[in-house]
Amino acid sequence: MKAFFLIVTILASTLLPTSGVQSENARRLFSDLILKAGDEDALIDQLAETGDPYVIDLVAAVRIGGLLQDPVTPDKLIISLDNQYAYLLGGETFTGDPASLDKVRASRSLRKKFSRVVSLIELASPDYQARAEAAIKIGASQKEEFLPELRKRIDTQPTNTLKEAFREALSLSLLKNGTDAEKLEAIEALGDLSSVSGRDFLKTAREAYAQDESAKQYLAACDTALKKIESHEKRVEFIGTLFRGLSTGSVLLIVSYGLAITFGLMGVINMAHGEFIAIGAYTVYVVQNQFAKIFEPGTFGFETYFLWSLPFAFLVPAILGALMERGVIRFLYNRPLESLLATWGISMIIQQAIRLIFGAANVQVTTPEWISGSFELFGASMTYNRLAVIIFSVVVIFMTWVLLRRTNLGLQIRATMQNRNMASNLGIPARKINMLTFAYGSGLAGLAGAFLSQIGNVGASMGQAYIVDSFMVVVIGGVGNLVGAAISSMGIGMVDQLLQPVLGPVMGKISVLIAIILFLQWKPGGLFPSRSRSLDD
Amino acid sequence: MKSLLKTLSVGALALAGSASLYAEESVKVGVLHSLSGTMAISETSLRDVLLYAFDEINEAGGVLGKKIEPVVVDGASDWPLFAEKAEQLLVKDEVSVTFGCWTSVSRKSVLPVYEKHNGLLFYPVQYEGEEMSPNIFYTAEAVNQQAIPAVDYLLEEGYKKFYLIGTDYVYPQTTNLVLLEYLQSKGVSLENIGGGLRKGDDGSIVSAGKYTPFSHTDFQQIVAEIKAFAASGDACVINTINGDSNVPFFKEFAASGLTSEDCPVVSFSLSEDEFRSLPAKDLVGHLGCWNYFMSVDSPENTKFIDGFQAWLKTTDVPGVVKENRVTCSPMALSYSGVYIWKAAVEKAGSFDVDKVRAVLEEGIEYTGPAGTMKSLKNHHFVKNVYIGETLENGQFDILKTMEGVAGEPFLKGTFK
Numbered sequence: 001m002k003a004f005f006l007i008v009t010i011l012a013s014t015l016l017p018t019s020g021v022q023s024e025n026a027r028r029l030f031s032d033l034i035l036k037a038g039d040e041d042a043l044i045d046q047l048a049e050t051g052d053p054y055v056i057d058l059v060a061a062v063r064i065g066g067l068l069q070d071p072v073t074p075d076k077l078i079i080s081l082d083n084q085y086a087y088l089l090g091g092e093t094f095t096g097d098p099a100s101l102d103k104v105r106a107s108r109s110l111r112k113k114f115s116r117v118v119s120l121i122e123l124a125s126p127d128y129q130a131r132a133e134a135a136i137k138i139g140a141s142q143k144e145e146f147l148p149e150l151r152k153r154i155d156t157q158p159t160n161t162l163k164e165a166f167r168e169a170l171s172l173s174l175l176k177n178g179t180d181a182e183k184l185e186a187i188e189a190l191g192d193l194s195s196v197s198g199r200d201f202l203k204t205a206r207e208a209y210a211q212d213e214s215a216k217q218y219l220a221a222c223d224t225a226l227k228k229i230e231s232h233e234k235r236v237e238f239i240g241t242l243f244r245g246l247s248t249g250s251v252l253l254i255v256s257y258g259l260a261i262t263f264g265l266m267g268v269i270n271m272a273h274g275e276f277i278a279i280g281a282y283t284v285y286v287v288q289n290q291f292a293k294i295f296e297p298g299t300f301g302f303e304t305y306f307l308w309s310l311p312f313a314f315l316v317p318a319i320l321g322a323l324m325e326r327g328v329i330r331f332l333y334n335r336p337l338e339s340l341l342a343t344w345g346i347s348m349i350i351q352q353a354i355r356l357i358f359g360a361a362n363v364q365v366t367t368p369e370w371i372s373g374s375f376e377l378f379g380a381s382m383t384y385n386r387l388a389v390i391i392f393s394v395v396v397i398f399m400t401w402v403l404l405r406r407t408n409l410g411l412q413i414r415a416t417m418q419n420r421n422m423a424s425n426l427g428i429p430a431r432k433i434n435m436l437t438f439a440y441g442s443g444l445a446g447l448a449g450a451f452l453s454q455i456g457n458v459g460a461s462m463g464q465a466y467i468v469d470s471f472m473v474v475v476i477g478g479v480g481n482l483v484g485a486a487i488s489s490m491g492i493g494m495v496d497q498l499l500q501p502v503l504g505p506v507m508g509k510i511s512v513l514i515a516i517i518l519f520l521q522w523k524p525g526g527l528f529p530s531r532s533r534s535l536d537d
Numbered sequence: 538m539k540s541l542l543k544t545l546s547v548g549a550l551a552l553a554g555s556a557s558l559y560a561e562e563s564v565k566v567g568v569l570h571s572l573s574g575t576m577a578i579s580e581t582s583l584r585d586v587l588l589y590a591f592d593e594i595n596e597a598g599g600v601l602g603k604k605i606e607p608v609v610v611d612g613a614s615d616w617p618l619f620a621e622k623a624e625q626l627l628v629k630d631e632v633s634v635t636f637g638c639w640t641s642v643s644r645k646s647v648l649p650v651y652e653k654h655n656g657l658l659f660y661p662v663q664y665e666g667e668e669m670s671p672n673i674f675y676t677a678e679a680v681n682q683q684a685i686p687a688v689d690y691l692l693e694e695g696y697k698k699f700y701l702i703g704t705d706y707v708y709p710q711t712t713n714l715v716l717l718e719y720l721q722s723k724g725v726s727l728e729n730i731g732g733g734l735r736k737g738d739d740g741s742i743v744s745a746g747k748y749t750p751f752s753h754t755d756f757q758q759i760v761a762e763i764k765a766f767a768a769s770g771d772a773c774v775i776n777t778i779n780g781d782s783n784v785p786f787f788k789e790f791a792a793s794g795l796t797s798e799d800c801p802v803v804s805f806s807l808s809e810d811e812f813r814s815l816p817a818k819d820l821v822g823h824l825g826c827w828n829y830f831m832s833v834d835s836p837e838n839t840k841f842i843d844g845f846q847a848w849l850k851t852t853d854v855p856g857v858v859k860e861n862r863v864t865c866s867p868m869a870l871s872y873s874g875v876y877i878w879k880a881a882v883e884k885a886g887s888f889d890v891d892k893v894r895a896v897l898e899e900g901i902e903y904t905g906p907a908g909t910m911k912s913l914k915n916h917h918f919v920k921n922v923y924i925g926e927t928l929e930n931g932q933f934d935i936l937k938t939m940e941g942v943a944g945e946p947f948l949k950g951t952f953k
Binding site for chain 2: 063064065105108111112115133137140141196197198199200201203233240241244247248251359360361362363364365366367372373374380381383384385386454455456457459465496497500501504505506509
């Protein structure tokens with residue numbers, strides 16, 4: 001949904017000349033503020049009064065060094081938006097060399113003031129979530145001068161959510177600036193709205209009332225409100241934990257699903273699995289750099305780089321996986337110890353190769369605008385990049401299920417994995433099938449790497465962080481069982497997130513490992529032990 | 538193959554020859570850093586800057602007329618190995634001084650070795666204090682030269698709630714305990730210190746803040762907690778996470794909609810050198826506090842940066858990365874350490890450890906890239922403290938400078 005809005009705004013901004021003269025007033029005030037021409041507070045007030053949404057763009061540009069100055073004519077500011085350079089006043093395009101310009105910065109205190117102006121302007125933002133957040137920020141500042149602004153807007157808000165946000169903002173402010181009756185009403189309103197932002201303000205207010213014998217009524221109201229907020233927070237925390245468990249689980253799932261195929265189905269102890277994850281992530285990095293050469297970063301074309309990189313993030317590791325299977329693994333099918341050592345060696349070779357090509361330091365993969373940010377669901381905040389991982393993990397399960405259960409190739413794969421020699425005797429090209437299966441597993445690892453690049457590090461040894469977890473998931477799920485791997489990764493993710501708030505990240509992780517050891521004592525074959533009729537099992 | 542062997546042996550002979558030629562007019566100096574393993578990314582830069590300092594001094598005539606002959610050993614991010622290598626430097630190579638160590642645990646591993654053999658070590662990286670070995674000089678930031686000024690700045694800026702987060706080892710744990718005492722002494726209530734407290738059997742607080750293992754990647758829970766903590770405003774985060782865990786932390790932080798205007802993060806382990814591999818756009822506006830920034834505007838600093846860049850272009854030391862190099866506080870303090878040692882040796886007229894120490898304890902002043910530094914009796918230094926905010930290009934914009942802050946290692950229990 002957000003992505004859609006973004007595309008619309010990007011299209012709109014390229015079609016419509018938003019940098020036209022209608023924002024001239026805001027531009028002039030902004031320029032004066034930066035160049036310190038006039039009284040800062042007065043100018044800030046005037047800038048807020050314009051209510052011009054263009055100010056939001058300007059503030060964002062200053063933040064990332066997009067406001068420039070020609071050393072020859074320092075009083076003419078130049079603004080760079082989406083890599084278009086234009087004079088701030090007048091809006092004419094700057095035709096000189098952008099490299100000759102100096103960056104202009106705003107001081108921290110000025111940026112804080114800008115941030116308040118932005119909130120005020122966003123009170124009328126067409127993006128409802130931004131509007132609600134802005135209202136609450138304004139309310140939490142508890143500044144008396146904003147009261148009329150909030151009062152004026154509350155009744156004209158189009159949705160209930162927005163009305164509630166404005167009511168919350170108003171109550172936050174009234175808690176300090178209102179009359180006694182208004183204060184009492186505000187306390188009750190904050191409780192009814194389960195305002196998390198109001199919690200600390202209520203606590204402070206409660207302390208003050210506790211000193212005052214005559215304020216018993218207020219004290220009681222505060223207590224009730226705080227109780228309501230607390231129970232709301234508990235509920236939000238629970239939903240949040242569920243989402244985070246799901247997200248941690250799906251990260252585990254995507255990193256381990258490739259291994260569930262190469263180790264689980266094929267029986268190869270593949271220590272180089274983590275490095276295929278890294279290769280996938282580096283493929284995204286390479287595609288991103290190529291896109292950066294064609295499109296300017298920040299443009300719509302560049303933003304799509306991540307989607308285009310996905311096929312490559314699958315194919316590059318898949319081809320390398322196929323080569324590895326042909327070159328090394330196929331000689332070691334019945335010798336698990338040797339395959340462990342050989343793949344471990346390969347993993348070190350790949351790591352070192354990555355360091356030689358890309359350098360030892362981690363590389364930066366930018367997150368496209370359309371999967372950054374967060375949204376709220378029942379009060380709990382969720383980020384888009386994590387949501388993308390969850391959706392992707394479902395796709396992976398579905399894709400693999402279709403491949404194995406609904407295609408001829410899948411049938412051949414399953415037959416080969418059960419008994420290589422017998423399948424071969426029946427006319428299945430077992431060698432080819434082995435290679436394709438290994439390539440598919442490696443390709444999945446690469447895709448996992450692509451998504452991990454959006455939430456964490458991209459470095460030569462990034463795979464090492466996931467290899468133990470991957471084996472853990474596959475063993476718990478029952479070796480050879482893909483459904484088991486899916487359930488076990490979700491289970492481990494949930495347990496991890498449920499324990500973390502109670503025990504902390506360090507003890508939480510240790511407890512999960514202990515739980516796994518105990519579980520394997522109880523069920524050595526994992527959740528779904530594979531049954532087989534062959535004699536050596 | 539044969540010819541390769543030949544060149545190798547000729548090279549080895551030449552090296553041996555030059556080494557013996559050196560012997561009379563040179564002084565051996567140890568460099569003890571991790572050149573492989575997880576810490577290599579940070580520590581290799583210190584090796585580079587030390588070699589640069591030695592070359593610069595040698596060109597200008599050396600120390601007491603003797604050329605510096607560096608003995609570079611690799612601690613390999615392996616703490617017991619650090620102790621072994623230190624022993625090797627002191628006993629086999631008989632170095633006059635060592636510049637080295639990054640993590641506190643590596644310093645703690647070599648400390649007994651230096652005390653046993655009466656060696657001399659200069660330690661350049663910000664640390665937790667509560668230590669003062671007669672054989673170590675700490676050019677590093679003590680807690681009162683980094684964490685406390687940073688907290689002071691945040692208090693001045695009107696922040697009232699502090700969330701403490703770090704990696705689970707001695708530096709973050711100790712620093713946060715000191716900060717907890719300091720914040721309480723400034724009237725911040727326990728309720729407004731986030732991250733959780735752990736109490737010992739006797740009811741005293743043994744750990745403050747939230748800790749993650751090294752290379753932790755999942756910060757969802759913690760960021761959600763910070764978001765709730767910061768919901769009513771005036772909150773900030775004190776970050777002592779080490780290494781590349783910072784990337785997922787800042788990515789999660791930015792993705793959850795928190796910005797540096799709402800809730801700034803002040804990091805003690807992120808310098809310009811680390812920014813080379815961090816997502817800069819997620820870090821804009823967050824704060825740092827060090828005794829040196831690359832953006833410090835002084836002739837000494839310009840000379841240092843230009844000299845280092847020029848050295849990078851001409852050096853033939855294998856493994857030196859030549860592109861996109863920056864300077865940072867541990868580098869500048871390593872470099873300054875070499876010159877302070879040189880000044881002390883020249884004043885003492887000897888390389889003898891006891892004599893050099895005596896001179897250093899009396900006070901040696903040196904003006905370098907990090908401003909004017911002066912050694913103190915407690916083996917720490919008087920230095921400038923800078924607070925800066927991160928720019929999108931991975932540099933710091935200096936917001937505040939505090940001149941002449943004296944390093945003090947023992948802070949626990951001193952705040953009332």
